[in-house]
Amino acid sequence: MSALVDLLMSVFRQPTVGGVALELASVAAPLWVAALVGLLIGWAWRPRWATAVVGDQDRAPAQLAALPPPPPARAADDSCRKNEAAVVVPRTAMATAPVEEQLAVNTGDFMHLRRLVEEKDGGPQWIHMMEKTLPSMRYQAWRRDPEGGPPQYRSSTIFEDASPEVVRDFFWDDEFRIKNSWDDMLLQHETMEECTRTGTMVVRWVRKFPFFCSNREYIIGRRIWASGKTYYCVTMGVPRPSVPRCNKPRRVDLYYSSWCIRPVESRNGDGSMTACEVLLFHHEDMGIPWEIAKLGVRQGMWGCVKRIEPGLRAYQIARTADEPLSKYAAMAHVNTKFDLDEFITEEDKTEASSTNIVVDEKPKHWTGNIPKALLIGGAVALACTFDHGLLTKAVIFGTARRFAGPARR
Numbered sequence: 001m002s003a004l005v006d007l008l009m010s011v012f013r014q015p016t017v018g019g020v021a022l023e024l025a026s027v028a029a030p031l032w033v034a035a036l037v038g039l040l041i042g043w044a045w046r047p048r049w050a051t052a053v054v055g056d057q058d059r060a061p062a063q064l065a066a067l068p069p070p071p072p073a074r075a076a077d078d079s080c081r082k083n084e085a086a087v088v089v090p091r092t093a094m095a096t097a098p099v100e101e102q103l104a105v106n107t108g109d110f111m112h113l114r115r116l117v118e119e120k121d122g123g124p125q126w127i128h129m130m131e132k133t134l135p136s137m138r139y140q141a142w143r144r145d146p147e148g149g150p151p152q153y154r155s156s157t158i159f160e161d162a163s164p165e166v167v168r169d170f171f172w173d174d175e176f177r178i179k180n181s182w183d184d185m186l187l188q189h190e191t192m193e194e195c196t197r198t199g200t201m202v203v204r205w206v207r208k209f210p211f212f213c214s215n216r217e218y219i220i221g222r223r224i225w226a227s228g229k230t231y232y233c234v235t236m237g238v239p240r241p242s243v244p245r246c247n248k249p250r251r252v253d254l255y256y257s258s259w260c261i262r263p264v265e266s267r268n269g270d271g272s273m274t275a276c277e278v279l280l281f282h283h284e285d286m287g288i289p290w291e292i293a294k295l296g297v298r299q300g301m302w303g304c305v306k307r308i309e310p311g312l313r314a315y316q317i318a319r320t321a322d323e324p325l326s327k328y329a330a331m332a333h334v335n336t337k338f339d340l341d342e343f344i345t346e347e348d349k350t351e352a353s354s355t356n357i358v359v360d361e362k363p364k365h366w367t368g369n370i371p372k373a374l375l376i377g378g379a380v381a382l383a384c385t386f387d388h389g390l391l392t393k394a395v396i397f398g399t400a401r402r403f404a405g406p407a408r409r
Contacts, residue, residue: 103200104193104221104238110336113232116154116281117260126154132302136160137309138267141301143294150254150290152283153297157305159312160268162276164261168224168231169325170315171259171278172332174203182311184208187215191327192240199224199334202238206249209286215249216286226335230262237284254285 100106115121126142133139141155159167170176174189185207193202205218221238224231237255245251260279266272286293 100198103195103198103223104202105200105223105234105236109223109234109236110225110232113234113258113260113281116258117232117279123152129298130302132305134306134309136313139302139305143297150283150285151294151297152281155278155280155282155305157278157280157308158264158275159278159309160266160275162312162316164229164231164263164276166316166319167276167278167312168233168261169319169329169332170312171233171261172222172224173315173326173329174205175326175328176311176315176318180311180314182307182314184307192219192243194331196331196334198336199331201331202240204243213250213286213288214247217246217249217251218255219243219251220255224332224335226337227340230260230340231335233259233261250287252284252286254283256284257282 112121124144124146126144129141129143131140136159138158139155141153143154144152146152174186177183177186178189186205187208188204188206190204191201192204194200200221200223202219202221205220207216207218209215219238219240220235222233222235224233226232235257237253239253258281260277262277262279263273264275264277266275268274
């Protein structure tokens with residue numbers, strides 16, 4: 001005790017207020033670092049006291065069943081492995097065919113994506129988050145918070161001088177993701193199932209996460225529907241009990257990331273449809289507290305999105321040079337064709353939209369939750385030391401900027 005008193009007396013003997021503040025900071029810094037590291041380690045191992053601080057985000061399967069995402073996928077039909085041409089299926093046949101219902105991604109999942117695109121899915125309102133512009137790209141993002149589920153994100157990215165077909169292949173091409181490193185979170189990928197008649201695939205991804213979390217494993221079903229030059233690309237987590245679970249990487253069950261890719265008018269003002277819009281809908285439960293992810297995404301996501309545009313331009317150059325298509329890009333050419341007019345029913349015409357876009361969200365003051373600030377501060381300090389992946393940039397760096405000062409637009 002006497003040593004502590006002597007230390008404090010030496011601090012207050014400083015001749016200036018600034019000197020006192022500097023000495024106090026040097027004394028307190030190790031204590032704060034120890035507290036932050038302790039909170040971080042406690043959250044990573046998730047004991048009961050950590051659950052009380054950050055909230056338990058690991059939902060039971062019964063709770064996940066109540067979320068808005070599409071219904072769980074079915075087991076894939078092995079008969080679809082035959083090498084057949086792409087099919088053109090009327091709406092009635094798509095809805096009733098037994099083989100269709102057995103696919104990992106089926107018509108019900110397509111209808112869900114179409115309702116999201118048309119803003120008729122019955123979910124809560126979208127909150128506008130950001131709007132950014134580059135010479136050859138425009139980007140907007142929205143977020144909404146459904147009850148009992150992770151935050152959902154909606155974004156519109158418009159690429160100038162890009163065709164929907166090339167953009168479709170670009171997002172489907174897992175080999176190019178790793179080769180070009182525009183998505184540097186993707187560590188491994190493999191095809192588990194494929195249907196060359198409908199283009200349905202089941203793939204396994206392993207994605208890189210910060211050091212205090214294990215990497216994440218995804219079992220993803222995906223399929224493309226086409227109407228003219230508009231493509232509905234559904235990718236979602238599908239259950240595969242036959243694939244053993246491991247502690248590392250940790251399986252992510254709730255995953256939804258789907259796009260509508262369509263031509264739009266270029267901003268050069270001549271009325272030409274030479275630009276391409278990618279309307280993305282994304283949410284997942286990664287096992288990270290949802291509030292921490294939300295704090296970082298608003299400021300950090302743009303840094304990740306900017307990586308897509310140079311990746312796409314490199315992909316366009318490779319296609320111009322007639323480089324051979326990967327098997328993933330080749331599967332993107334196998335689409336289920338449909339007539340969009342057949343899906344505009346009387347129910348669609350009378351269904352009220354419940355997803356109106358609202359004003360920009362206003363960031364909450366960080367002093368409202370000091371324990372959360374301490375936890376995130378420790379995560380930022382340590383994660384930035386050991387990890388440089390997209391998640392760190394989007395969530396960790398974004399969180400640091402959020403707490404360091406006001407957002408710049």
